[in-house]
Amino acid sequence: MTTAPARPAAGDLAELRALKRSGELCGAADRVRTVLGALGDPVDREAAGALLGARAARTALAASGAFTPVPLALLASATADPVPPLLTTALLAEGVQPDTATTGFNQWRFEILTGAPTLREHGPAVTACLLDDSAVFEKVTDPLDADEVVARCAAFPAELAAWLDAYDRHVGTLAVLNTVPLGAARRDRWVDYATRARVEAAWQRMNAAVLDLAERPNTVVLSVDAVAERGGARWAATDRMRHIAAHAYGQEFLDAYAREVARVVLARLGRAKKCLVLDLDHTLWGGVVGDDGVGALKIGGAFPGSAHRELQSLAKDLSRQGVLLTVCSKNDEAVAREAIDTHPEMLLRTGDFTAFRANWDPKPGNAASMAAELNIGTDAMVFVDDNPAERGLMARQRPEVTVVDLPADPAGYASAVASAGFFNQLRLTDEDRTRGEMYRARAERERLRETVTDVEDYLRELGTEITVEEYGPLNGARIAQLFGKTNQFNLTGVRYGADELARRVDEGTAAFFGVRVTDAFGDNGLAGALALVREPDGAWLIENFVLSCRVFSRSVEDAIVGLVLRAARDAGAPAVRGRHVPTAKNGRFADFYPSLGFAGGQGPDGDFRHDLTQLAELPGWVRVGPGEGAFHAP
Incomplete structure (x- = not known):
């Protein structure tokens, strides 16, 4: 926000x-x-x-050209007309323009079980299916028969699983379901407490089984209670709206639900935020360290110190899940670092931060310089500062930075950051969990660069090694994440979801690969991904190639394509084609393929072609680990 x-x-x-x-x-x-x-x-x-x-x-x-288009779909068991415009508002505010297809009233089951004619034609990247208790009770003949209701609760999760199976067959993209709340109009019909408790217990078991469906690939399950709490609203529609418009959910809840689905869409598009930018005085601790001294800071113990420590604890947990932590504070740097590293109640130490700005410069400029240092966009940053004036300045000068509107009471700081969901991911990967360590290792590499005057000497001392890994169950989530989140070195802008990767591999229409990069300072994880297809003339097409910004400028990309060329030549392919489709962020790589000996790029499809007759030497400072020659086109 x-x-x-x-x-x-x-x-x-x-x-x-x-x-x-x-x-x-x-x-x-x-x-x-x-x-x-x-x-x-x-x-x-x-x-x-x-x-x-x-x-x-x-x-x-x-x-x-300022908005990323995305097709979506909404199904529901009750009236949900406000959701598409609410989704439009939530996503346009984040630079994404949705086109949301809907079906008729209570057609959620019929649409999918008849082959999804509306959805297949629309091709949604994400389909949200909003269910209320009518989806359960529509097959109950006597709503006062507790035995029947309990049995229906037990059967409903399996029906949803079968629905998801059909959805996977006919549509095959990300589906968003929800737990089903039990409305008072149904629950309170039972007058004896024992029966009411029995039914509610069965209902809770049903919702637990519905939540378990999130273990399936391409499935997200939202908790209605959690969405309502984050939105600060009761979930149920008013009685009047139930009767007049067949609404099961209230307007405020539908807005909160649309915002949550928008977060899922942003995660699906790789648009989740990466970096938490934290103020110090009155934010990470109570007090002003330059005036009060380290010993007087309020951290932990009684309120308000407990609230500031809670925010630190949240930041620590976010960092363990791949969020980069940075400091942006109006302070003397030596004093700020002393407080962080010596105060006994601090949960965060300077080693937890991947970038540090404690000075008297304007914070929007500091945020931009940290983004440049980390090689991320400022639009990947979330700014947390207790001072409304600083928040307003950031919003005006760096509108692409997400600014958290903190409450006046520090007791709500951690909740405001956590509930916003800026960093939500569909699936967390090992690379996400170690991202902070990777960026700190990157800083060590930069220090090495500063001590070496010759670029080739630096690259040789860095000792970069690449290993090719074919797509599989252990790396599939990370490969999908790379295609989804990489913006700069993304040669075509194509973003494959996990569902599409699995389907095309099963069909044999494409082969996908990840490339692991290690060096003298540690493991960068899977930092590159490649899609290969075989064209009718036998040539290989690099359908898309993405590379994480953290391994730029080391000739890793040259080595990867060099390996593809050698594998294609050895397989008897007549040529390898590559494609560059301009996007808002990949312009600097327009000449990538020509620099490696590819010709063309002027045709209607913009393809470059390498005829494999003369292959340049692989970069001598990039070693190739086990997996060389693993590239192949299906």
Whole structure:
């Protein structure tokens, strides 16, 4: 959630309407995102989404080139009309433009079991299926027969599993389900406590089994209770809306649900945030270290020290799951470091931070310099600062940085950061868990670079080794993550989901590979991914090639393509083709294939071609570990 100057919602909606009427939406993408991010009332958010989801507005925003298009689908067992416009608002604010297909009332089961005619034509990357208790009770003949209701609860999770099987066959992309709340209108019909408790116990067992479905690939299950709590709203619709509009869920809950589905979509697109930028004074600790001294800081113990320590604990846990921690503080650096490393109640030490800025420079500039140091985009950062003025300055000068709107009471700091879900992933990989160590090792590499004057000497001392790994169950999640999250060295911009990778491997229409990179300072993990297909003339096509920014400028990419060329030649292929499709972030690699001896790139498909007659030497400072020659096209 990015803060913006407080203004009446009516003024924000009027501004959006004026931009639409004047035809200026195309050139106002940044302003549109800012306005949408500032809207807090669900009614206003729905109105904004409906306004910007209309055909003319959609066309104008798409023409701006500032939004990533994504097809979505929504199924439901009750009326859920507010969700698509609410999704539009939530995702446009993050630079993503959804196109959400829906089906008729309570068609969630029929749509999939009849072959998904609507969804197959639309091709959604994510399908959300919002269920309420009518999905369970529609097959109950006597709602007062506790035996029948308990049996129905026991059978429902298996029915959902069968539904997911059909969805995988007909659509095959990410599905989002939810636990099913038991409404008061059904629960309170039983007048004896014993029966009511028995049914509720069966209902809770049912929802536990529904949550277990998240173990399936390509399945996310949301807890309705958790979504409602994060949204600060009861889940149930008012009785009047139940009768008038067949709503099972209230407006505020539907807004919270749309935001949660938006987080799932962002994770699916590799748009989850990577870096937590933390202030120190009055944020990670209570007090001002430069004025009060280290011993007077409030950390741990009684409130408010307990609240600041809770935020540190959250940051520590996030770092263990791959989130990069950085410091951005108005402070003297030596004093700040002393406090971090000597205060006995500090949970975080300087070694936990991958970048550190404690100075008197403006924080937006410090954030940008840390992003450059870490080789990430500032749009991957989340800024946490107790000072509203600092938050406002960051929002104005670096609108792409996500700014957490902290409450005035530090007791709510940790909850505000955790509940926002900025760092949510579909699946956590080993590389995610060790990302902080990898970035600290990167800093050591940079220090080595500074001590060596000759680039080749530096690269040889670095001792880089690459190992090719073919796609499989142990590395599939990471390979999908690389395709989904890599933006700069992503030669075509194609993002394969885990579902598509598995399906195409099973079909034999593509081969996927990961490339592990190690060096003298440690293991960078799987840092590259490659997709190969065989074309009708026998040539190999590098359908896409991505490489993590942390291993740029070491000739790793040259070595990988060199291995592909040698494998293709040895397999008797007539040529290897590569493709560069320009995106907003990969322009610096437009000449990558020509630099390796590929010709062409001028045709309608933009393909480059290497005829395999003259292969350049592999970079001498990149060793090839076990797996050389493993590249192949199906």
